[in-house]
Every structure is written in structure tokens, then in C-alpha cells.
Amino acid sequence: MLRTVVAATLLAALLAFVARPLAYDRRPRSGFEATVTGATRATLSGRAVIGVSPGEGTGRVSLELEAHEDGSTLLVHWSFASFPRSAVYGSGGGDAPVLHAYFATGQDHDAAFRGSRGTIRIRYAAPDLVTGSFELLATAPTRGSARPDTMGVRIAGSFVATTVSP
Numbered sequence: 466m467l468r469t470v471v472a473a474t475l476l477a478a479l480l481a482f483v484a485r486p487l488a489y490d491r492r493p494r495s496g497f498e499a500t501v502t503g504a505t506r507a508t509l510s511g512r513a514v515i516g517v518s519p520g521e522g523t524g525r526v527s528l529e530l531e532a533h534e535d536g537s538t539l540l541v542h543w544s545f546a547s548f549p550r551s552a553v554y555g556s557g558g559g560d561a562p563v564l565h566a567y568f569a570t571g572q573d574h575d576a577a578f579r580g581s582r583g584t585i586r587i588r589y590a591a592p593d594l595v596t597g598s599f600e601l602l603a604t605a606p607t608r609g610s611a612r613p614d615t616m617g618v619r620i621a622g623s624f625v626a627t628t629v630s631p
Contacts, residue, residue, distance in 0.1 A: 543563070
């Protein structure tokens, strides 16, 4: 009797082990984590995706990070002229990626910061997966003026982005 119970248990465990890889998605989970320091502090995590825009005719590629947590919102969009490769990119000028960033905190988003300067380090780039880290500076516009406030925030983090099809 004991042998039958042991054999049945082993058989059930073997079947569970064999069936698991069929249902298990081995792709890394897409997402990012970032810390905000400076005029305010926050720790955020959210979604990260790489998208190709064939509609523009240029095959531009974008990396988008988005988080909404604890009354804070972070939106980061890097636009590359072609699919990125393992390298460090600064924003602006030449064939460098274009950066758009927005960070707001508080229930009414009473503190908002916009960023256009930063760096992104692509550690691994494949057609279906891009990983790396980023750092950017964002300043708060002074009300009624085009001059940014001198107090801003530094946003730094890392990401794993899977590609999405249009």
C-alpha cells in the first residue's frame, strides 16, 4: 500500500513538472523602477515597452516608461532614429535619441517637472527585449515664465522593456 502511495505521488510530481514548462512564459517581465530625488522624493515602478512606429515611414523606435503610484505620475519617452544597440546615449543633438519626460507629485499634481536632458544606457538590445538604465534631470517651469525654476529633480532607474507591435 505504501509503495502505491509513493509511486502515485512521484508520478503526480513528475506530471506536474513536465506540464509546467508548457504553460510557463520564459520571457522576462517588462517593467522599470526609478527613484526621484531633489525638490521632492519618490520611488516608482511601472510598465516599460519598446515600440516601432512604421506609420512614420522612418521606422523610429520609442522606449516608454509609465508609472502612477501614491499620487505621483512619471512618463518618460525616448525616441530613437533606429533600433537601439548596446551603448550609452545622451539626449538631443545629432543622431541622439529625443527625450520627453514628465513627473508630477501630490494629489493635485501641485509639483510638476519636465525633463529634456539625460542619458540612457542600453545594456542589452534584441528585437523582442531591451534592458538598461537611465538618468535624467527635470525642472519645474515658473508660472507665467518660460524660464525653468532652478530647483528640479533627478530621476534614475533601470528597465526591462519588451517590444509591442503596432
